[in-house]
Structures are given as C-alpha cells and as structure tokens.
Amino acid sequence: xxxxxxxxxxxxxxxxxxxxxxxxxxxxxxxxxxxxxxxxxxxxxxxxxxxxxxxxxxxxxxxxxxxxxxxxxxxxxxxxxxxxxxxxxxxxxxxxxxxxxxxxxxxxxxxxxxxxxxxxxxxxxxxxxxxxxxxxxxxxxxxxxxxxxxxxxxxxxxxxxxxxxxxxxxxxxxxxxxxxxxxxxxxxxxxxxxxxxxxxxxxxxxxxxxxxxxxxxxxxxxxxxxxxxxxxxxxxxxxxxxxxxxxxxxxxxxxxxxxxxxxxxxxxxxxxxxxxxxxxxxxxxxxxxxxxxxxxxxxxxxxxxxxxxxxxxxxxxxxxxxxxxxxxxxxxxxxxxxxxxxxxxxxxxxxxxxxxxxxxxxxxxxxxxxxxxxxxxxxxxxxxxxxxxxxxxxxxxxxxxxxxxxxxxxxxxxxxxxxxxxxxxxxxxxxxxxxxxxxxxxxxxxxxxxxxxxxxxxxxxxxxxxxxxxxxxxxxxxxxxxxxxxxxxxxxxxxxxxxxxxxxxxxxxxxxxxxxxxxxxxxxxxxxxxxxxxxxxxxxxxxxxxxxxxxxxxxxxxxxxxxxxxxxxxxxxx
Numbered sequence: 349x350x351x352x353x354x355x356x357x358x359x360x361x362x363x364x365x366x367x368x369x370x371x372x373x374x375x376x377x378x379x380x381x382x383x384x385x386x387x388x389x390x391x392x393x394x395x396x397x398x399x400x401x402x403x404x405x406x407x408x409x410x411x412x413x414x415x416x417x418x419x420x421x422x423x424x425x426x427x428x429x430x431x432x433x434x435x436x437x438x439x440x441x442x443x444x445x446x447x448x449x450x451x452x453x454x455x456x457x458x459x460x461x462x463x464x465x466x467x468x469x470x471x472x473x474x475x476x477x478x479x480x481x482x483x484x485x486x487x488x489x490x491x492x493x494x495x496x497x498x499x500x501x502x503x504x505x506x507x508x509x510x511x512x513x514x515x516x517x518x519x520x521x522x523x524x525x526x527x528x529x530x531x532x533x534x535x536x537x538x539x540x541x542x543x544x545x546x547x548x549x550x551x552x553x554x555x556x557x558x559x560x561x562x563x564x565x566x567x568x569x570x571x572x573x574x575x576x577x578x579x580x581x582x583x584x585x586x587x588x589x590x591x592x593x594x595x596x597x598x599x600x601x602x603x604x605x606x607x608x609x610x611x612x613x614x615x616x617x618x619x620x621x622x623x624x625x626x627x628x629x630x631x632x633x634x635x636x637x638x639x640x641x642x643x644x645x646x647x648x649x650x651x652x653x654x655x656x657x658x659x660x661x662x663x664x665x666x667x668x669x670x671x672x673x674x675x676x677x678x679x680x681x682x683x684x685x686x687x688x689x690x691x692x693x694x695x696x697x698x699x700x701x702x703x704x705x706x707x708x709x710x711x712x713x714x715x716x717x718x719x720x721x722x723x724x725x726x727x728x729x730x731x732x733x734x735x736x737x738x739x740x741x742x743x744x745x746x747x748x749x750x751x752x753x754x755x756x757x758x759x760x761x762x763x764x765x766x767x768x769x770x771x772x773x774x775x776x777x778x779x780x781x782x783x784x785x786x787x788x789x790x791x792x793x794x795x796x797x798x799x800x801x802x803x804x805x806x807x808x809x810x811x812x813x814x815x816x817x818x819x820x821x822x823x824x825x826x827x828x829x830x831x832x833x834x835x836x837x838x839x840x841x842x843x844x845x846x847x848x849x850x851x852x853x854x855x856x857x858x859x860x861x862x863x864x865x866x867x868x869x870x871x872x873x874x875x876x877x878x879x880x881x882x883x884x885x886x887x888x889x890x891x892x893x894x895x896x897x898x899x900x901x902x903x904x905x906x907x908x909x910x911x912x913x914x915x916x917x918x919x920x921x922x
Contacts, residue, residue, distance in 0.1 A: 362375050364602075365560075365602050365609070369558055381564055399620075400683060402836065406776040408777065410442070411425065420466060421466045422472070446463060452691065454552065455489075455490075455492075455549070457490075481578050490553060493551070496510050514593075518593050522594060523595075526547065527735070528724045529549065529550060532545060532546070557602070570614070580623075583626060583644075587625075599633050607643045607644065624646040629698065635647070645681060649771075651671055652687070655702060657694060658711050660763070660764055661748045662714075662749070669858060677848065683774050685773060686771050689802070693799060712734060718745075721737075739787060740787050742761060743786055759914035761784060762916075763914040766918075769836050770871070773844050780802065782830075783822040785804050788802070839918075858875050859884075860873055870893075870920070871896070876914055884909040893921050
C-alpha cells in the first residue's frame with residue numbers, strides 16, 4: 349500500500365528536479381500521475397520478491413546472436429539456451445530488441461514494440477517464466493526516424509517537446525563527450541531556428557528531461573517492460589541525461605535525482621526489480637551511482653576489463669591490485685556487475701587515473717598488434733582521445749610481448765574469466781566470449797563500424813555442431829567457461845556481497861580472499877599472471893584447503909604453492 353509518506357518522498361524528488369521549471373501545482377499533478385501508475389500496477393500484481401545469490405549469473409546477448417532461417421531469433425536463442433546454457437546462467441540480458449534505425453538497436457524507434465524479425469512480447473514473457481530478464485532502457489536518446497521525433501517536428505503528442513534543443517548562445521565548451529562527431533545540428537521548426545543535441549550519433553537525438561512528460565513516459569515504459577517479463581533495467585548512457593549551460597553535461601545533480609526517483613518507484617512496486625546504471629566513466633564517477641544506497645542497485649564494474657586485460661598482457665598485477673585494494677565493498681542488495689567483454693569494446697575512460705599516460709599508450713599499442721580498432725571521443729570539441737578498444741577478448745588476450753606466438757592463449761583466457769567470476773559481485777559473460785570468438789573482420793569490412801568486430805552472429809546448427817565435437821576451439825572454450833560457472837554457483841563465499849580481502853603475492857601473482865556472509869566458508873583465489881612457473885608462499889593452514897578447480901595442487905618443501913603458467917586455484921576450507 350502506498351502511504352502518505354511515500355507520496356511525500358515522490359513529490360520531494362520531483363521538486364528537487366523541476367522546481368526551477370514548474371509550479372507547485374504542476375509538480376503535484378505529476379506526483380499524482382506517478383502515484384496512479386504505481387497503484388494501478390500493484391492492484392493487478394501480487395507481491396513477488398527475488399534475491400541475488402552466488403547462483404546469479406548473467407549472459408549478455410543480442411536477440412539474434414543465434415539465428416535460424418526457420419524461426420524468430422529470440423525463439424532460436426531460447427532453444428539454444430535450454431539446450432546449452434540453462435545449467436550455468438539464470439539471467440539473460442537482451443540488448444535492445446526494439447525497432448531501431450541504427451547502432452545495433454540503440455537508436456530506438458518505438459519502445460513499446462519488439463523488432464518483428466526477433467519475435468514479440470510473448471517470446472520475452474515466455475523466457476522470463478524460468479529466467480530473470482534484463483533489458484535496456486535507452487533513456488538518453490531516441491531515433492531521428494522514430495514516431496516521437498516525427499511528432500516533435502509536427503508539435504504533436506507523443507513527442508511534442510520531447511527532444512533537446514539549445515540556442516546558439518548555449519556554451520558547450522566544457523561538454524564531456526563519448527564520440528567525435530558534430531554535437532549540434534541546426535534545424536528549423538515552424539520557422540524557428542534551434543540546435544538539436546546528439547550525444548552519440550546524428551541518428552540518436554537526445555531527449556529533453558526538463559520536460560517531465562518525458563520522465564513519465566519512461567516510467568510507463570518500465571511498467572510495460574515489467575508486465576512483459578523484464579525485472580532488471582539497464583539505464584543506457586544515463587550519465588549524459590541532463591544538460592546545463594556551461595557545464596560538462598555529464599553526472600549532473602538532476603541526473604542523480606532522476607535515478608533516485610526511479611529507484612523509489614521500482615521499490616514501491618509489488619515485484620522485485622533492479623536498476624543498473626551504464627556509466628562508462630572514470631572510477632569515482634561510476635561509483636557515485638550507488639549514491640547513499642538510494643540510486644542504482646547494481647553498477648557495471650567498468651574498471652575491471654581494462655585493468656584485468658592489462659595485467660595479463662604485461663604480466664603485472666600492480667595496477668589491478670592497487671585498484672581492487674581500494675575498491676569499496678558493496679552494501680546489502682547492491683552489487684557490482686563484473687564483466688570482461690560486452691557488445692561494445694574495452695572502455696578506456698574507466699582506466700583514467702588508474703593507468704598513467706605512458707602505460708596506457710603501451711597498452712593500446714599492444715592491443716593494436718592483437719588486431720584492435722579504436723573509437724575516439726572529443727575533449728572540449730578539439731582533442732581526440734581513445735574512448736574504447738574494439739576487439740574481442742579472445743584476440744585481446746591471444747598474444748603478448750611475453751608470449752608472442754600465443755602459446756598460452758587458452759590458459760590466459762580461462763584465467764582472466766576465473767578472476768572475473770570469483771571477484772566480488774555478479775559475473776556477466778558476453779555470449780560470444782563463451783566460445784572464444786575471434787574478431788569478425790568480415791562484418792567490419794562490410795559495415796565499417798568498429799564495434800561490429802565484436803558482434804558475430806552464430807547459425808544455430810553451426811554452433812550446435814561445433815559444440816558436439818570436443819576438439820573444436822568453440823567446444824574447448826565453452827566447456828572450460830561452463831566448468832568454472834558450475835563450480836562457482838555452489839560456493840557461499842562467491843555470493844555477490846560476500847566480503848573480499850586483497851592478498852599481496854608480488855606482481856606476477858594476483859590474489860584475494862572471499863569470505864561467506866555466514867563466515868563459514870573461505871576461498872583463497874590465486875592466479876599466476878605470467879608465462880613462467882611461479883611460487884607462492886603459503887602457511888600450513890592453507891595447505892589443507894582443497895582446490896575447487898579439481899586440480900592437484902603442487903606444494904614444494906611444505907612452504908610454496910607452485911603454479912603453472914596462468915594457472916588459477918580456488919582454495920576452499922570446505
């Protein structure tokens with residue numbers, strides 16, 4: 349039941365966001381509209397709660413990562429998931445499945461529809477019966493070819509005043525940008541000249557959240573998604589939501605207030621829902637989206653991929669260790685979402701302040717040798733900087749200056765995933781990474797889009813046949829990854845909120861300790877980051893611990909744990 353206190357909190361948040369633009373009467377109007385949305389939902393839906401656990405594992409995929417000519421792609425994916433993945437994953441992140449005009453689904457034309465070639469809402473709902481479903485709320489922008497924008501140009505609803513325009517005197521000199529195209533586009537609407545704001549591409553026009561009707565629209569979209577089986581919302585590009593003259597136009601106060609309001613709303617619904625913020629930014633800014641335990645439930649652990657990959661390529665744990673030592677432990681019901689690969693690339697902004705300019709330069713040079721393309725961003729509309737490295741994790745880790753022939757490519761790959769899976773938080777694995785998929789050079793040549801190098805689509809029969817043969821590269825990688833997941837799912841010390849303590853074994857070794865919430869299980873996770881045998885001094889107590897990875901551990905002189913190149917051990921007391 350929605351209390352008077354709940355309503356006051358909603359009104360207070362609206363006031364924090366809109367008091368400059370709206371009268372008290374208007375704020376009360378929008379507060380009542382939000383309250384009505386919540387009440388209508390709760391009236392139709394009984395209470396349903398779910399909690400995260402060590403069994404919470406997530407696969408990231410497009411609706412057409414697996415395809416067949418005979419059926420809709422989401423149905424094909426479901427079939428593949430049931431056959432091969434259901435024992436290892438309980439949560440599916442479907443990247444945008446809406447009708448779209450560009451950017452692999454992120455230029456959304458209609459948030460209330462499913463792209464026909466992928467399937468329909470019944471397909472999404474069907475999958476949600478046995479799995480958690482995560483979907484993108486593409487909240488910062490919308491397609492220039494969608495209904496909203498067409499109506500915007502005609503001053504019609506829905507869409508009237510939905511998009512952000514600024515005058516020629518708006519100061520953009522400090523704007524922080526993730527891309528290098530022209531930010532503003534001059535247009536005429538009913539003989540009035542204005543400039544459209546386009547953070548991500550000419551086809552993706554930023555929405556105007558100074559208009560509260562836009563916020564209400566996205567609350568309705570969230571409800572629509574929940575009704576159709578979605579319980580986890582990825583707030584895409586949320587950091588860029590609010591713009592003010594003369595500012596960086598990123599991470600502004602109003603953006604945080606909007607995230608807080610959305611958190612309040614979902615917490616008042618009769619169903620356990622989760623917000624995760626997608627903020628590919630430097631560490632401090634990314635962490636700020638936890639707020640005071642009142643913003644995102646989860647945040648992406650964006651600094652992990654570049655630091656982890658760097659540690660393996662340069663066989664040096666120094667920067668990874670320093671970062672993880674200072675990373676705060678999560679609070680109850682909050683979590684990091686850990687990953688190495690995604691549908692985009694390896695973000696470089698999260699490494700800012702963690703890797704020096706010189707080290708970062710050498711890192712990028714090594715990635716280029718391994719086949720990486722690079723996407724750039726503009727700094728103060730002038731200087732270009734690398735925004736992300738576009739490369740699959742397989743190719744990123746395939747060779748290094750220490751292993752130029754790639755002799756240990758499999759061991760390095762599995763070790764990186766073992767660290768990610770055992771780290772504090774929830775593990776998320778990109779679909780193509782499960783099979784050790786290499787750069788898709790063919791698709792890149794066709795499209796010219798750097799990100800397409802990491803977006804290979806699998807024919808259903810082809811990938812099934814490859815997995816049937818234990819000698820194929822895909823089968824070897826698949827079995828290795830799934831074995832780690834199988835073991836991980838049964839360890840209380842790998843609960844997302846189980847504590848983590850860094851251990852210092854020198855720069856060639858990376859290690860930490862995980863302790864279960866009930867203090868009964870301790871797991872010591874140790875990985876050799878080098879292509880040489882390494883020795884780790886351990887005490888007698890640790891010698892008696894069993895290795896969960898089903899490998900015999902080699903103890904030398906009752907003092908040293910001997911690790912083969914890129915070997916990982918999970919030493920557990922039970």
